[in-house]
Amino acid sequence: MIVDIRQWKHVFKLDPDKNISDDALDQICMSGTDCILVGGSTGITFDNTVDLLARIRQYEVPCALEVSNREAIVPGFDLFLIPVVLNSLDPEWIVGQHHEALKEYGAILNWNEVVTEGYVILNRDASAASLTKANTELDLKDVIAYARLADKLFRMPIVYLEYSGRFGDMELVRRTKAILDDARLFYGGGIDSLEKAQEAALAADTIVVGNVIYSDLKLALQTVNFDRTGR
Numbered sequence: 260m261i262v263d264i265r266q267w268k269h270v271f272k273l274d275p276d277k278n279i280s281d282d283a284l285d286q287i288c289m290s291g292t293d294c295i296l297v298g299g300s301t302g303i304t305f306d307n308t309v310d311l312l313a314r315i316r317q318y319e320v321p322c323a324l325e326v327s328n329r330e331a332i333v334p335g336f337d338l339f340l341i342p343v344v345l346n347s348l349d350p351e352w353i354v355g356q357h358h359e360a361l362k363e364y365g366a367i368l369n370w371n372e373v374v375t376e377g378y379v380i381l382n383r384d385a386s387a388a389s390l391t392k393a394n395t396e397l398d399l400k401d402v403i404a405y406a407r408l409a410d411k412l413f414r415m416p417i418v419y420l421e422y423s424g425r426f427g428d429m430e431l432v433r434r435t436k437a438i439l440d441d442a443r444l445f446y447g448g449g450i451d452s453l454e455k456a457q458e459a460a461l462a463a464d465t466i467v468v469g470n471v472i473y474s475d476l477k478l479a480l481q482t483v484n485f486d487r488t489g490r
């Protein structure tokens with residue numbers, strides 16, 4: 260399947276380390292979201308990723324893997340999204356893991372299926388922030404410089420402002436999107452209602468909805484229904 264990230268406005272992120280019933284998965288996959296992104300920062304294994312992929316593949320919705328663990332690179336996804344944590348203080352999460360993975364997969368992978376994400380993690384309480392030793396004490400100028408670094412210097416197709424677990428600063432998101440020329444701005448964190456989805460969708464290009472799927476499925480499903488015409 261050919262998938263174009265530039266068409267995505269709404270994405271559900273499913274965590275292979277969390278349980279989801281068949282009925283809930285059915286509703287997520289049939290919700291009208293643009294893509295199911297499979298990923299998480301901890302507890303991701305080859306087995307739980309394969310299991311989730313097999314279940315999602317019963318549906319027509321595009322399905323991408325956000326690679327967070329070299330042991331859990333599973334073939335068969337439509338696309339592979341590769342996070343690079345630009346504000347990590349540890350090179351392991353900027354190039355280290357990637358370097359190791361390319362020793363194994365570099366010669367065989369289909370580069371048309373690989374998309375790099377320039378992550379800026381802004382919630383210091385997120386597990387991804389502690390795992391990657393992200394410097395989350397950033398002001399607007401810092402974030403914009405990281406966004407330009409991703410967009411102009413490294414020509415990454417995605418800048419991802421990550422507040423995982425908390426709803427972020429929409430003014431910062433809006434101002435970051437405004438300086439991007441080519442990259443798409445992904446926003447994720449704390450979207451747990453239609454109102455927040457609407458607000459985030461006005462500020463970013465693509466909104467990512469994760470945790471609320473597991474805490475309140477009904478509210479999660481409502482996030483798909485924001486007005487797409489005003490942008």
Ligand SMILES: CC(C)=CCC/C(C)=C/CC/C(C)=C/CC/C(C)=C/CC/C(C)=C/CC/C(C)=C/CC/C(C)=C/COP(=O)(O)OP(=O)(O)O
Nearest residue numbers: 299300327328329333334339342356357360385386387423
């Ligand atoms: C044959 C075949 C399968 C071919 C394809 C092979 C392929 C695509 C190879 C890619 C090669 C490559 C360069 C791989 C990169 C390897 C890798 C492990 C990179 C590191 C990625 C990284 C920086 C991970 C750190 C964690 C992170 C930023 C994860 C992103 C997702 C995220 C933030 C999820 C939030 O998680 P959650 O659990 O919800 O967190 P909270 O609890 O805080 O909410």
Ligand SMILES: O=P(O)(O)OC[C@@H](O)CO
Nearest residue numbers: 423424447448449469470
């Ligand atoms: O889980 P939430 O807080 O919705 O965040 C979504 C996503 O950005 C996590 O990587």
Ligand SMILES: [Mg+2]
Nearest residue numbers: 274423469470
């Ligand atoms: Mg999560």
